[in-house]
Amino acid sequence: MNETVTSTLPVQDARIYPRGGLDVLSRTEVARLRDASSGGMHDLLRRCALAVLTSGSANDDPRAARDLYPNFDIQVAQQDRGVRIDLKGAPAMAFVDGEIIRGVAELLFAVVRDLAWTAIELGPEYATDLESSSGITDAVFGVLRNARVLRPADPNLVVCWGGHSISREEYIYTKQVGYELGLRGLDICTGCGPGAMKGPMKGATIAHAKQRKRTNRYIGITEPGIIAAESPNPIVNELVIMPDIEKRLEAFVRLAHGIIVFPGGVGTAEEILYLLGILLREENADLPFPLILTGPTIAAPYFEQIDRFLRLTLGEAATSRYEIVIGDPAAVAKKMTAGIRKVRAARLEHKDSFYFNWGIDIPLAFQQPFEPTHQAMAALDLHHGRPPSALAADLRRAFSGIVAGNVKEDGIRQIEANGPFEIHGAPDMMQALDGLLRAFVEQRRMKIAGHYRPCYRVVA
Known part of the structure; x- marks a missing residue:
């Protein structure tokens, strides 16, 4: 391994060989993980890998690690006897005496494992399987x-x-x-x-x-x-x-x-x-x-x-x-x-398993991914008279959108480009929501450090 120093923080190159749970990947999985095109998995792999290599970081800015380690890269290679992971410009904090910390390596292997599985088993060709509640649970x-x-x-x-x-x-x-x-x-x-x-x-x-x-x-x-x-x-x-x-x-x-x-x-x-x-x-x-x-x-x-x-x-x-x-x-x-x-x-x-709760009913409204755009946030139905479960689903989406605007890179970009999300609803409900969110801001529950600028605006 060769240790180098960039203009930001100490980094290290490494070659590691996963063991246990990630011994083998298919050629298709490796190809998806190496795909650096706009629809490929490589950029996502790089961001998630960098997150686990900075395990223990107290920063909640999703772009901070990328800025500190601009030259970091990860490549997954298939070999006759298994898988090899090559790291370039990796954070030196993930290593001790030239060897990657074992717990950090395990987290890194988990990233590769889960993204490889998602790329194949939940890829675009299986989109129809995710249109039903049972399909999503599966x-x-x-x-x-x-x-x-x-x-x-x-x-x-x-x-x-x-x-x-x-x-x-x-x-x-x-x-x-x-x-x-x-x-x-x-x-x-x-x-x-x-x-x-x-x-x-x-x-x-x-x-x-x-x-x-x-x-x-x-x-x-x-x-x-x-x-x-x-x-x-x-x-x-x-x-x-x-x-x-x-x-x-x-x-x-x-x-x-x-x-x-x-x-x-x-x-x-x-x-x-x-x-x-x-x-x-x-x-x-x-x-x-x-x-x-x-x-x-x-x-x-x-x-x-x-x-x-x-x-x-x-x-x-x-x-x-x-x-x-x-x-x-x-x-x-x-x-x-x-x-x-x-x-x-x-x-x-009820003869239900101990390790996975099949018995609880989770409706499709709680399972379908919500993309928090400005239009989607403004269209949430936050009014009285709805069944509690249905109202809870939309309230959950409202908070999910604020999370995205606070800490997710895509959400932050939307706010920077188009201003705060607007949330509409019943006056008393919006007053209560605004009070709750203001309390979160005052108690510094929105961000770990730095000044917080709200990514939302509550409209009665």
Whole structure:
């Protein structure tokens, strides 16, 4: 390996040989990954690979890493005995004594594996398979199975949602909750980034060590538009890159035996609305699914505001599907453990698998990818009188658009070219939405650092 220094940061060239789960790729898969044309996969591979090679970065600007490592490139080569990955101008922080850090290498292999699978199994020629709800669920299952995260075992996987930009006290609280979950033998799945996605995993690692738990799972689920802004944290030991945000959300819900929500911003609100919109459907009324919203004492006003917004938009019935616990990590873990026992009993009764929740009904409106253009954002139907599930679907899209305008490269470009997205709806709903978003800005939940310029405008 040859180490060089550019005008930005130290970089290193490397040649690595994947092992375990990425031993062989087809010629077609390799060709798709090497295709640098406008419709090819190479640019996407390069962006995702750079994100994992800067694992642990605290920056949420998707263009920052590209600017710091302008000469970085990755090439996947097929050999008679397997696969070779060539890195040029890779961040030196991914190496120690000339060798790539093992955990970083595993994340890099996951990027190549998932993008190769998506390019072939979910390519344009299979578009018709993704027009039905069952077809999309099968696609989610296929990506997760190919990533080898579907393992028959007793239910013990807790999905933790929360913001990448949170206060120090809130971050410490997420570690304390993760510690309590780990002491009870529970594994952690998050969006794989920093903040509330890292804290529970970090707390659980200590608890798992104390309990001598050896098969520890810290699953990170992301998607190409997010990973560049939220590089995987160093604790993730199973990374999955879903094709888009809707399949990422479905993967969380299908894998989870329970979900904990920590303080966050628009991305966290999007996740809450997605899940509640599903749980409020009549088809899922009797389905046990523990959902706990929690944070330290200083976060109580945050959850009070979230609770008011949910009551106003989705109705009082929504409150029956979640519980708010403030300042008590042990209580959160105990309640989650009890909830997972009910999930186990229900899965046994209905002969549903422990590793993938086939029984929950997710309608097509929650599965179809939403492209947040200015026209699409302005056309969202945010008015009273709609079924809670349908309203939740459009509210989720509104928050998804703001996430795109905040941290996704395509969304940022749209805002720079055409100004903020406009969001229209019922006056009281828009007033509540505007208040919620203003609070996120004031509490610095939109961006990790720097001045935040809103990418949206709420219109009553």
